[in-house]
Amino acid sequence: MKRRPKWLRHWKTRLLLLLAVIGPGFITANVDNDAGGITTYSQAGAQFGYSLLWTMIPVTLALIVVQEMASRMGAVTGKGLSDLIREEFGFRITFFMMLGILLTNFGNVLAEFSGIALSLELFGIPKYASVPVCAVIVWLLVVKGQYKSVEKVFLVASFVYFTYIVAGLLAHPAWKEAARATINPPRLSSFDNRDYLYMVLGVVGTTIAPWMQFYLQSSVVEKGVTKKTYAASRLDVVIGCIFTDLVAWFIIVACAATLFVHGHRDIQTAADAAQALRPLAGDYAYVFFAFGLFNASLFAASILPLSTAFTVCEGLGFESGVDKKFGEAKAFYWLYTVLIAVGAGLTLWPDFPLLKVTIASQVVNGAVLPFVLIFMLLLVNKPELMGDNTNTRLFDIVAWVTAGVLILLTAGYLWTLFT
């Protein structure tokens, strides 16, 4: 009749605590490897072989720094990023920020649905079947499901990224060379190559996206993480970021070991990469790569519209939340529905310029990111918000350098787009 022994309860609560907390950071970091991400990493490997692997370590550090700030703010203030921007910087700034986020994210949603179309075409399913079905599944997942079960689905989906690691193993890369390229800094002369610089920018840009910070902070809040339980959340973020970039590393390696080595250096999409892998690395690598792309696209297509609806409604003061009924949070559900319907609908449009829209969305993405980072840094250093949880000096330096480098890279990226 007694409750379970103390040690068991203690052990159980600790495990539950870890399981309860692991999630937001892991999910967010993984959604980062979406259709756009996989395309970029594949191209990086196909075009430049192992020579871009050095980017992975600094990019991972930057990602950890930025995401740690977002989740810390969520845990300490209990408020989402758009809430905080609204409270501290006023309505007008928030409005334009939300407009930027809406545009960027819509572009990304389009990219995810085209990812779904392309990946399932590799299995012989026409896009006119796959896209509408997936759009409906994605929509139902949130509207008819409960947030908790939705998050579990996402968490399980995160592990499907292991397929890329398997695909990488099946490609039989030159491990020593890959390892050396990862830890050796690049020769300065390689930056003279404009395409190389462009690809470095692409890798950084696709890894740290503005919407992720909003999504992560909101999920940390939704999850009920507090100052006290934050340590586990930090671990979640770090593990998530490392796993994500490990997957990215394997994608680059897989493409470098096959496509680059065999001179197959010009691919347009991640689906091209999968197709080209087939004769070089075998049917299994092809299947794993294609399935990974499908999973990534579906996963991101589920999260992006949701995150967008949350962010925009929070910032502008509309009611939001998947635990609310349609009638209680109309703006939230409509925004969510329209993003999916229009995103999927345009993908099906026969002559829709998907590639142009994707690039345009990345321009907006790049233009919004520095603002988000600066706002985050200003907020995280406000003692009246964060108490004694503001950035330490070392962290501040790393974060400002990250923001500075990102701004320079973004400016450079925009420059290359317009010249």
Add this chain to the structure above:
Amino acid sequence: MGILSAVALLALSELLGAPVQDSSGASRGRVREVALCPQEDPVRVASFIVRTRSGDRLLASASVELLDHHGLRAATEAAAWPAFYGSTEGLLLLERDLLDQQIIDVHGRKVVRVNDVDFLEEQVDHHVQLKVGEVDVGMRGAIRRLLKGIVPRAALNALVAKLPPRTIPWEFVDLIETDPARRVKLKIAHERLARLHPADIADIVEELAPAEREAVFETLDEEVAAEALAEVDPKLQVSIVESLDSERAADIVEEMNPDAAADLLADLPKETTEEILDEMAPAEREEVAELLGFEEDTAAGRMTTDYLALPPHATVAEAIEHLRHFEGDVESLSSIFLINGQDKLVGTVPLARLVLAKPETRLSTLQSEPLLSCNAGANEKEVSALFDKYNLVTLPVVDDQGRLTGVITADDVISLLRAKL
């Protein structure tokens, strides 16, 4: 006696940045803030903070003689306005403390964000008095603030006038202040909030950030706080109780039903539970501590010890007398239980039968048949099956010797079933 006349509405966003003239008619600066002094008057604007070339100055509301969309004119010389050094003690600054912040709409029972504040103008003697009329939480305020300074004022006003207003009267606004010292100075109490149904308070509290939740629970009356806390999501319950100091937490937990209190304490870290138990009154502590000893997913883990048990030979009159002195939650009381000298359960009398019977009737003649009870170790499935089969409202729980140890009420079973849906 002054001539009182209410003029058109004026919005805070129009007032901020408006030019200020002194008595000489020269422009001296612009409005930076609008301040209320809630200790003196919770509705009327007390002063304006004016940004001038020689620093910020405080212009008392009583020295403003003219005020409209074009700006303010003071009846005094600019030199007479005291300098403002940034001490805002006791002042509610509308731009800083209200605009874009979250408030509780007590009437609509939800948390909303402030887009703008609408004032009512009154002409009192020779000066203009501004009163906070309502808080704008709709498109009107949003569009006004978005387009201010971009679109000409006349066009903007015409556009805004076409939008449907969504406002909350100032008397239904509940401010959330997380700093306890400031809360007292600003006279922020949650009196109106406290009058809502506990379940509604719980819903509102769930929308807030942890610090704000804590602020609300610190000021609510203990009884209200206890009822609201019982309705809050269990995960949040834990974080709220952990954020309160143990004395305050104990006061609230004491007011909760023993079963709800035990469920809550079981989820807390061991040290916190002990601290809270130490602070509790002995009688309540014993009850809760006893319940804490049971497995959560058994009948005993679900039961409350708040019940009324009498010997079978007691009369209806005696029973009603006991009810008058019953200290537990009357709402969950729907039956009286009959126990013999060894505390064994021998009968159940529904309150309705008690009410209908004559005062001298013996309780033993009013028992329901058959006598239903479950064992303390019964699992949730068995318990809910009994409730379903016999359409129960309460079910007594007995130990292995048949002694009454507690009662399960239907609301607990419903929560349980809903949690599994």
